[in-house]
Amino acid sequence: MFHQLRVAEVCPLTDDSVTISFEVPDELRAAYWYAPGQHITIRRQVGGVEIRRTYSLCDPVPADPIPGASATGSASGPRPAPASGPVPGASRGPARLRVGVRLVEDGAFSTYALKELLAGDVLDVMTPAGRFVLEPRPGRFAAVVGGSGITPVLAQIGTVLAREPAAGFCLIRSDRTAASTMFLEEVADLKDRWPDRFQLVSALSREDRRSGLPSGRLDADRLVTLLPALLPVSAVDAWFLCGPLGLVGAAEHALNALGVPRSRVHQEIFHVDEVPAGPAAAGPTSGGGTVRVTLDGRGGSWPSAGGESVLETVLRNRSDAPYACKGGVCGTCRAKLVSGEVRMDRNFALEPEETEAGYVLACQSHPVTPVVEVDFDA
Numbered sequence: 001m002f003h004q005l006r007v008a009e010v011c012p013l014t015d016d017s018v019t020i021s022f023e024v025p026d027e028l029r030a031a032y033w034y035a036p037g038q039h040i041t042i043r044r045q046v047g048g049v050e051i052r053r054t055y056s057l058c059d060p061v062p063a064d065p066i067p068g069a070s071a072t073g074s075a076s077g078p079r080p081a082p083a084s085g086p087v088p089g090a091s092r093g094p095a096r097l098r099v100g101v102r103l104v105e106d107g108a109f110s111t112y113a114l115k116e117l118l119a120g121d122v123l124d125v126m127t128p129a130g131r132f133v134l135e136p137r138p139g140r141f142a143a144v145v146g147g148s149g150i151t152p153v154l155a156q157i158g159t160v161l162a163r164e165p166a167a168g169f170c171l172i173r174s175d176r177t178a179a180s181t182m183f184l185e186e187v188a189d190l191k192d193r194w195p196d197r198f199q200l201v202s203a204l205s206r207e208d209r210r211s212g213l214p215s216g217r218l219d220a221d222r223l224v225t226l227l228p229a230l231l232p233v234s235a236v237d238a239w240f241l242c243g244p245l246g247l248v249g250a251a252e253h254a255l256n257a258l259g260v261p262r263s264r265v266h267q268e269i270f271h272v273d274e275v276p277a278g279p280a281a282a283g284p285t286s287g288g289g290t291v292r293v294t295l296d297g298r299g300g301s302w303p304s305a306g307g308e309s310v311l312e313t314v315l316r317n318r319s320d321a322p323y324a325c326k327g328g329v330c331g332t333c334r335a336k337l338v339s340g341e342v343r344m345d346r347n348f349a350l351e352p353e354e355t356e357a358g359y360v361l362a363c364q365s366h367p368v369t370p371v372v373e374v375d376f377d378a
């Protein structure tokens with residue numbers, strides 16, 4: 001669900017990135033409760049066209065308990081994260097939300113955010129969502145991140161180390177240069193605050209430095225050698241991979257080669273190229289089928305036009321259908337396939353357990369059977 005939120009601050013982070021802070025009015029705080037690692041979607045009209053972008057929340061989940069309040073998400077808030085539920089004591093929700101935005105070449109929203117957006121402006125912001133979540137719990141955790149992929153992991157580290165004294169975190173980050181590294185100081189502060197429980201390893205692909213790893217890209221071969229030298233790989237309870245597709249794919253490959261079970265690896269991809277339009281993206285049915293939907297407790301049944309995705313069919317009839325990237329990356333359009341069969345063009349958002357449980361990305365799903373039924377509430 002979208003609400004209008006006022007921009008409290010736009011702060012430069014590097015030459016090509018900023019943080020945007022939003023004020024959350026008291027009456028909406030419960031709706032904007034988030035789990036560490038979740039994101040928000042921002043909606044804006046540009047030249048008469050609606051654009052949506054997802055950005056991860058970077059601050060630790062605030063400890064802001066209301067005496068006697070139960071730690072459950074709001075009915076109008078995010079769909080629940082998959083793990084153990086909201087952080088105890090955080091049920092009131094944040095008074096501010098902060099995201100990091102890096103300038104993308106020709107990026108319709110990032111250009112606006114860096115060059116025009118000012119404190120006091122108002123934007124449409126969706127309640128937090130996403131399953132790239134680390135609930136505070138005892139254990140050893142690690143992340144491999146690249147570029148702006150640090151953003152959700154920053155929230156995870158800050159939350160888990162503050163709330164769970166028996167947790168440790170190893171962060172391996174890859175950036176181009178020190179000057180282009182987002183949240184450089186905030187990560188250094190975490191290191192100062194928890195020197196024993198937070199291990200930081202930085203790799204710069206285009207710059208040599210006195211400390212840290214030698215320059216160069218972190219590819220799969222390098223990670224296979226590097227990771228066991230940094231930490232006991234098999235003792236890590238959960239891995240979080242976030243950043244460009246190339247780095248996340250390399251880290252996943254390396255962890256697989258090192259024998260890490262896939263169930264311990266969580267990933268979130270940033271920056272995936274657009275899917276070319278045309279026959280390759282078209283579905284195997286030529287239209288005439290039916291898409292049945294449950295969305296926010298209401299049902300609907302509509303004809304699908306040839307080649308369109310399940311999300312497109314739904315959006316023609318229900319403008320409140322959830323989506324952001326339409327590219328198979330953010331997972332906002334996740335729905336459960338109740339009956340029928342679909343073919344997904346691509347999936348960078350759902351974990352294998354989710355697809356095995358019948359979840360699909362509506363934006364990437366094309367009906368294969370004449371009738372397809374999906375449930376966005378499941």
Ligand code: FES
Nearest residue numbers: 324326331333363
């Ligand atoms: S809208 Fe982002 S994965 Fe479908």
